[in-house]
Amino acid sequence: MTASPLTLDDVHAAARRLRGRIHRTPVIACQSFDDASGYRVFFKCENLQRAGAFKIRGALNKLLTLAPAARARGVVAYSSGNHAQGVALAARMVGTSAVICMPTDAPALKLEATKNYGAEVVFYDRQKDDRAAVARKIVEETGRVLVPPYDDYAIMAGQGTAALELFQEVPSLDVLLTPVGGGGLMAGCSTVAKSLFPGIAVIGVEADTANDTYLSLQKGERVTIPPPPTIADGIRVTSPGALTFPILQKNLTDMSLVNDAEIVVAVRFLALRARLVVEPTGAVGAAAVLAGKLPVARGARVGVVLSGGNIDPALLVEILQAK
Amino acid sequence: MTASPLTLDDVHAAARRLRGRIHRTPVIACQSFDDASGYRVFFKCENLQRAGAFKIRGALNKLLTLAPAARARGVVAYSSGNHAQGVALAARMVGTSAVICMPTDAPALKLEATKNYGAEVVFYDRQKDDRAAVARKIVEETGRVLVPPYDDYAIMAGQGTAALELFQEVPSLDVLLTPVGGGGLMAGCSTVAKSLFPGIAVIGVEADTANDTYLSLQKGERVTIPPPPTIADGIRVTSPGALTFPILQKNLTDMSLVNDAEIVVAVRFLALRARLVVEPTGAVGAAAVLAGKLPVARGARVGVVLSGGNIDPALLVEILQAK
Numbered sequence: 001m002t003a004s005p006l007t008l009d010d011v012h013a014a015a016r017r018l019r020g021r022i023h024r025t026p027v028i029a030c031q032s033f034d035d036a037s038g039y040r041v042f043f044k045c046e047n048l049q050r051a052g053a054f055k056i057r058g059a060l061n062k063l064l065t066l067a068p069a070a071r072a073r074g075v076v077a078y079s080s081g082n083h084a085q086g087v088a089l090a091a092r093m094v095g096t097s098a099v100i101c102m103p104t105d106a107p108a109l110k111l112e113a114t115k116n117y118g119a120e121v122v123f124y125d126r127q128k129d130d131r132a133a134v135a136r137k138i139v140e141e142t143g144r145v146l147v148p149p150y151d152d153y154a155i156m157a158g159q160g161t162a163a164l165e166l167f168q169e170v171p172s173l174d175v176l177l178t179p180v181g182g183g184g185l186m187a188g189c190s191t192v193a194k195s196l197f198p199g200i201a202v203i204g205v206e207a208d209t210a211n212d213t214y215l216s217l218q219k220g221e222r223v224t225i226p227p228p229p230t231i232a233d234g235i236r237v238t239s240p241g242a243l244t245f246p247i248l249q250k251n252l253t254d255m256s257l258v259n260d261a262e263i264v265v266a267v268r269f270l271a272l273r274a275r276l277v278v279e280p281t282g283a284v285g286a287a288a289v290l291a292g293k294l295p296v297a298r299g300a301r302v303g304v305v306l307s308g309g310n311i312d313p314a315l316l317v318e319i320l321q322a323k
Numbered sequence: 324m325t326a327s328p329l330t331l332d333d334v335h336a337a338a339r340r341l342r343g344r345i346h347r348t349p350v351i352a353c354q355s356f357d358d359a360s361g362y363r364v365f366f367k368c369e370n371l372q373r374a375g376a377f378k379i380r381g382a383l384n385k386l387l388t389l390a391p392a393a394r395a396r397g398v399v400a401y402s403s404g405n406h407a408q409g410v411a412l413a414a415r416m417v418g419t420s421a422v423i424c425m426p427t428d429a430p431a432l433k434l435e436a437t438k439n440y441g442a443e444v445v446f447y448d449r450q451k452d453d454r455a456a457v458a459r460k461i462v463e464e465t466g467r468v469l470v471p472p473y474d475d476y477a478i479m480a481g482q483g484t485a486a487l488e489l490f491q492e493v494p495s496l497d498v499l500l501t502p503v504g505g506g507g508l509m510a511g512c513s514t515v516a517k518s519l520f521p522g523i524a525v526i527g528v529e530a531d532t533a534n535d536t537y538l539s540l541q542k543g544e545r546v547t548i549p550p551p552p553t554i555a556d557g558i559r560v561t562s563p564g565a566l567t568f569p570i571l572q573k574n575l576t577d578m579s580l581v582n583d584a585e586i587v588v589a590v591r592f593l594a595l596r597a598r599l600v601v602e603p604t605g606a607v608g609a610a611a612v613l614a615g616k617l618p619v620a621r622g623a624r625v626g627v628v629l630s631g632g633n634i635d636p637a638l639l640v641e642i643l644q645a646k
Contacts, residue, residue: 026349026371028349047598048349048597052598272432272636274371275371275375276371276599276600277598313643316594320640321640
């Protein structure tokens with residue numbers, strides 16, 4: 001067995017870089033959620049993070065590890081939304097410029113916020129274009145540095161700081177849940193979890209139509225699926241990352257799949273009972289717990305990363321009105 | 324000058340009683356709120372408190388100070404909503420029973436939650452009945468102990484623990500804002516603020532149609548207004564308390580009044596940009612800041628108690644759809 005290319009030390013180093021620059025987000029318990037689910041749940045509220053999602057952790061860590069000359073050339077990123085905002089804000093924080101490639105159907109709120117952070121936005125078609133290729137072209141033409149959404153160890157280490165903070169506050173968890181899109185958040189968080197608590201169950205959550213990591217883990221190799229239609233726009237990813245996947249293979253205890261109806265119930269419950277605005281992607285972990293989909297006995301102490309809170313008002317209204 | 328009947332020591336004693344029984348709620352900063360308002364704001368998130376509001380602090384402190392025999396007889400309370408839930412939950416926590424007098428037009432969610440905590444609900448007409456008299460009748464007939472919504476030093480001391488926690492986390496505030504209904508929250512919080520930081524500006528916030536405390540402070544004596552129509556249902560109070568008012572007179576630097584439109588803007592901003600669900604009453608402090616109504620120069624460091632998050636889904640939808 002080879003040593004992991006991502007270590008707890010990398011995450012500690014990222015935490016030192018990020019300290020004082022972004023929020024140490026609160027960990028929140030909600031009695032009515034526990035009553036409804038039968039678990040003892042601790043929510044790590046990355047919906048309350050700067051730019052409304054955990055993405056600033058990885059993006060800022062990446063930018064802070066660049067050599068000054070590289071950083072000064074500016075950055076480029078592709079993203080369905082939250083990574084876009086994270087990179088745009090991180091670029092502003094370190095005083096460089098950002099070009100963000102966003103899908104034409106990106107949520108209006110995420111598009112607007114990205115522009116507000118001062119980034120230039122370039123659009124691509126999610127059904128036709130290869131977004132990585134669009135970004136690479138910009139890199140070649142401009143010399144900007146690519147900030148990948150997940151397949152990068154500095155990104156993963158940054159995202160892992162969310163779990164580090166969660167465990168510092170609640171060191172006695174039986175289970176850790178995070179959403180799985182490209183796998184950056186889970187690669188970082190699972191590395192922290194398994195390093196600190198080898199016996200902990202680490203469970204990734206995907207939307208059932210965006211089950212590329214689930215299928216890949218079953219097959220033992222990376223599988224590519226068609227662009228998935230799930231309401232969870234942040235994890236509409238077609239395959240796990242080349243670098244994240246081996247880390248997930250090593251660390252994950254299991255996967256859990258939730259459907260859009262279960263996600264809607266969770267978003268609604270979190271808004272009205274936990275008083276937290278969480279976007280569909282951010283709520284998939286809560287959805288798995290609430291829908292009884294955890295392969296873990298009731299009563300377990302479960303850490304759930306609520307990964308983001310950037311939801312279009314119209315969608316939030318629709319979800320609040322859902323019966 | 325006579326010594327205050329409510330002291331910092333009372334609040335410290337309440338904090339010791341409450342420790343581990345309720346949430347130490349997070350203090351949250353929101354860059355976009357600061358950008359929009361021109362202030363540096365720290366939100367004390369009592370919307371994330373147990374039962375969704377600060378009220379459990381006072382109610383539980385009160386119940387924990389009762390002699391066991393009195394406590395065993397059960398309690399009674401009257402409330403437009405959050406105090407009802409606070410007392411109902413506090414009663415359940417200490418193993419006694421609660422009867423709650425609620426207005427016939429209480430928000431459905433607050434009514435439901437009060438019943439769910441195991442309390443018996445008795446209705447009164449907010450336009451016609453004297454709610455205190457309704458509750459006193461129950462006290463006389465049953466021997467239950469009245470838990471007043473605000474005009475009680477144990478209640479005020481409990482509510483003050485919110486400010487104590489806020490100052491422990493952010494000791495360098497220039498201003499403290501809380502909503503003012505009957506004055507219990509503000510009596511407790513202002514006592515903490517002025518004891519720890521004599522130079523701090525303490526500003527109470529009322530809805531402009533529920534300006535009984537504003538008028539009372541101007542006149543130098545308690546004024547009674549007609550039942551106010553404001554959207555902020557938790558502060559539809561017609562006069563400040565007999566016991567709270569002298570404390571507010573002593574401690575308050577100023578009052579700020581906000582209208583319903585400003586409250587709606589604040590609730591919407593908090594939900595979509597700070598990702599916090601806050602009820603209209605809970606948002607009046609944020610509304611005053613956002614609407615530029617603070618009699619304090621921009622740039623000041625402002626602590627704002629977001630007092631509760633119990634909002635009917637239909638109203639939240641309406642507010643999210645407001646333009």
